[in-house]
Amino acid sequence: MRQLVLLLAVFAVIALAPFVIASEFSLNLVIMVLYAALLGQAWNILGGYGGQFSFGHAAYFGTGAYTVAVLQVQLGINPWIGLVAGGLLAIGVAAFIGLATFRYGLRGSYFALVTLAFAEVLRILSNSVDFTGAGVGILIPLAPGVANLQFETKTGYFFLVWTFTLAAFLAVWWIGHSRFGASLAAVRDNEEAARALGVNAFRVKMGAIMLSGLFSGLAGVFYAQYFLYLDPYIAYGPAISVESLLVPIIGGMGTLFGPLLGAAALHAVSELTREIIGEVPGISLVLYGALLVVMVMFLPRGLAGLGERLFARRRPKAGETGHA
Amino acid sequence: MLEVKGICKAFGGVQASRNVSLTVPEGRITSLIGPNGSGKTTLFAQITGFQTPDSGQVSFEGKDITGEAPETIARLGMVRTFQIVQPFAGQTVRENIAVGAHLHRASRRDALAHAEAVASRVGLGDRLDLDAASLTVAGRKRLEVARALATDPKLILFDEVLAGLNPSEIRDVIPVIRDICDSGITIFMIEHVMQAVMSLSEYTWVLNQGEVIAEGEPASVVKDERVIEAYLGKGMAQRIAQRQVVHA
Numbered sequence A: 001m002r003q004l005v006l007l008l009a010v011f012a013v014i015a016l017a018p019f020v021i022a023s024e025f026s027l028n029l030v031i032m033v034l035y036a037a038l039l040g041q042a043w044n045i046l047g048g049y050g051g052q053f054s055f056g057h058a059a060y061f062g063t064g065a066y067t068v069a070v071l072q073v074q075l076g077i078n079p080w081i082g083l084v085a086g087g088l089l090a091i092g093v094a095a096f097i098g099l100a101t102f103r104y105g106l107r108g109s110y111f112a113l114v115t116l117a118f119a120e121v122l123r124i125l126s127n128s129v130d131f132t133g134a135g136v137g138i139l140i141p142l143a144p145g146v147a148n149l150q151f152e153t154k155t156g157y158f159f160l161v162w163t164f165t166l167a168a169f170l171a172v173w174w175i176g177h178s179r180f181g182a183s184l185a186a187v188r189d190n191e192e193a194a195r196a197l198g199v200n201a202f203r204v205k206m207g208a209i210m211l212s213g214l215f216s217g218l219a220g221v222f223y224a225q226y227f228l229y230l231d232p233y234i235a236y237g238p239a240i241s242v243e244s245l246l247v248p249i250i251g252g253m254g255t256l257f258g259p260l261l262g263a264a265a266l267h268a269v270s271e272l273t274r275e276i277i278g279e280v281p282g283i284s285l286v287l288y289g290a291l292l293v294v295m296v297m298f299l300p301r302g303l304a305g306l307g308e309r310l311f312a313r314r315r316p317k318a319g320e321t322g323h324a
Numbered sequence B: 001m002l003e004v005k006g007i008c009k010a011f012g013g014v015q016a017s018r019n020v021s022l023t024v025p026e027g028r029i030t031s032l033i034g035p036n037g038s039g040k041t042t043l044f045a046q047i048t049g050f051q052t053p054d055s056g057q058v059s060f061e062g063k064d065i066t067g068e069a070p071e072t073i074a075r076l077g078m079v080r081t082f083q084i085v086q087p088f089a090g091q092t093v094r095e096n097i098a099v100g101a102h103l104h105r106a107s108r109r110d111a112l113a114h115a116e117a118v119a120s121r122v123g124l125g126d127r128l129d130l131d132a133a134s135l136t137v138a139g140r141k142r143l144e145v146a147r148a149l150a151t152d153p154k155l156i157l158f159d160e161v162l163a164g165l166n167p168s169e170i171r172d173v174i175p176v177i178r179d180i181c182d183s184g185i186t187i188f189m190i191e192h193v194m195q196a197v198m199s200l201s202e203y204t205w206v207l208n209q210g211e212v213i214a215e216g217e218p219a220s221v222v223k224d225e226r227v228i229e230a231y232l233g234k235g236m237a238q239r240i241a242q243r244q245v246v247h248a
C-alpha cells in the first residue's frame, strides 16, 4: 500500500510538469524520460520480474507503431482504433514469440538470441513489403486534433505518454502484490522448484511476455503519433531493444521504480554528453555500451539497488538470530 | 493412495529403475531406502512428473498420472521436496513459502498469512523475513518442507530432508514430520537416517540398483539378508544388530 501511494504521488508530481515547465525543450525531455520509462518497464516485466532476457523488444514496439501508422495512412482508420489494434497486435506478436520459445523450454542466451532474431525478421519484412512504405518509411500526415490522436502542443503528448506509463507502473505494482507476480518471481529464481509447487511456468511466462508486449506496443503507438514518421530501422531496429533493456538494468531490474530512475539517468547522461561532445553520429550507442559495462560491473542491482544499500535498515543474518 | 506399477527408466547405459512396483497407503508414513545411486530420487522424479518413465504406470488416488506435468500433479495434491534444496534465493522465507500457499489461494494476503502459519509449524516462525539464501542447511531443509506443506497436499514426498543435519537437529525435525502425518497428510520419504526410518515409518521399501529388493516393516526389513548385502556387508549388519538390541 505504501508503495502504491508513493507511486501515485510520484506520478502526480510528474503530472505538474506541463504547468510548471515553460520551455518546449524541457517538456520534451520529460516526455522522452516517460517514454523511456515505459519502454523499460515493459521490458522489466519479462526480464526483471520474469528473468527472461529479451534482446528483441523492438518486435512489439515496432508492431504497435506500424499498426497505428499503417491503419491511418493506408486504410484511413482512426488512430484511436489504431491504438487499440496496435496494443492487441503487439500482444499477439508477443504470444507468438512466447509460444515459439517457452513451449520448447528456451532459456537464457537461447531465448535472448531467438527474440533478437524475431525482431530482425520483422525489420526485414517491414523493409520489403509495400504497405509499410518499405525502406522509404511511412509518414503520418500532420492533422492536429484529439480525434486524430495528435496534439497542438506538447502537453497533449505529455498526458498521452504519462497515461501509458502510469498504466505500466500500476501493472508492475500489481505484479509485486499478486499471485501472478509471486509465481513469476518463483519461475525466475528456480523454475524447477516453482513447478514442484504447482506453478505452471509456461503459462506464467506467457502472461509476462504478453503484458510486456502490450506496453512496448503502446510505446510504439506513442512514438508513431509523436514523431509522425517510421521506417524499419526505427521501428524494428536494435536501438529500441537495447534501450528497453538498458533502462531497467541501469535503474534496477525487478524493482517498481527502477525503470523510472534508469530512464531519468539515461537521459541525463545523454544530454550531458550532447552538451560536452556535441552531436556525433552513433555516440548514443557507444554511450549505451559503456553504461551497460559500468552498471554490470559496479552496480548489478541498478540505481534502485544502490539506493536500497544506502538507506536500508540492516537486515539481520540467519546466524545472528542464534538459530542453527 | 499412490501406486507405482512396473516402472522402468534408463539413462544411457544406467538402468535407474528396473520394473519398480510399490504402493503407499493413505494416512501413514512409508519410507524408501537404499544405497547411494540405487534410484530413489529418480523414482520420485518419475512419480511427480519431472521425468517420464520409459514404461510402467503411476497412479494417484486411482487416477493414472503417468507423464503428467509436475504442476498438474501438485494441483492434484502430491508434492515433492528436493534432496538438493532449491530455495528461491533473494526472496524471504515468507515469500518462499507463499509460493506454495498460492497453489490454492489466489489472494496475496491469504497466501502470506498461510505462509506464516506453516513457517511456525516447521519451526521457521522466527526467520520469516530472512533471505532464504542466508539460511543454514537445517533451515533450508525446513524451508523445503514448509513450501511443500503450504500447498495443502494430500501426499508429500520427502527426499532426504534429514540429510546433512546433526543429531540434535534431526531430533528437532522428526516431531515435525510426525505432526504433518498426524494432521492427515500421507508421507512417502526417502531417508538414509535409519533412526528416523525406524521411528517414523510403519512400512518401508528397499531399492538396490533400481530394483525393489525388499519391503515390510522397517524392523524386519533391516534383518533381511539381501538388504544387509546391498548396504555392503558386515559393518552395516553389525550396526543394525546393535540397534535391534536398543529397540528390544
Ligand SMILES: Nc1ncnc2c1ncn2[C@@H]1O[C@H](COP(=O)(O)OP(=O)(O)OP(=O)(O)O)[C@@H](O)[C@H]1O
Pocket: B011, B014, B015, B016, B034, B035, B036, B037, B038, B039, B040, B041, B042, B043, B083
Ligand atoms: N539425469 C540423469 N542422467 C544420467 N544418469 C542419471 C540421471 N539421474 C540419475 N542418474 C543415475 O541414476 C542412478 C540413480 O540415481 P538417483 O539419484 O536416483 O539415486 P539415489 O538413490 O537417489 O541416490 P542418493 O542416495 O545418492 O541420493 C545413478 O546411477 C545416477 O547416476
Ligand SMILES: [Mg+2]
Pocket: B040, B041, B042, B083, B159
Ligand atoms: Mg537421491
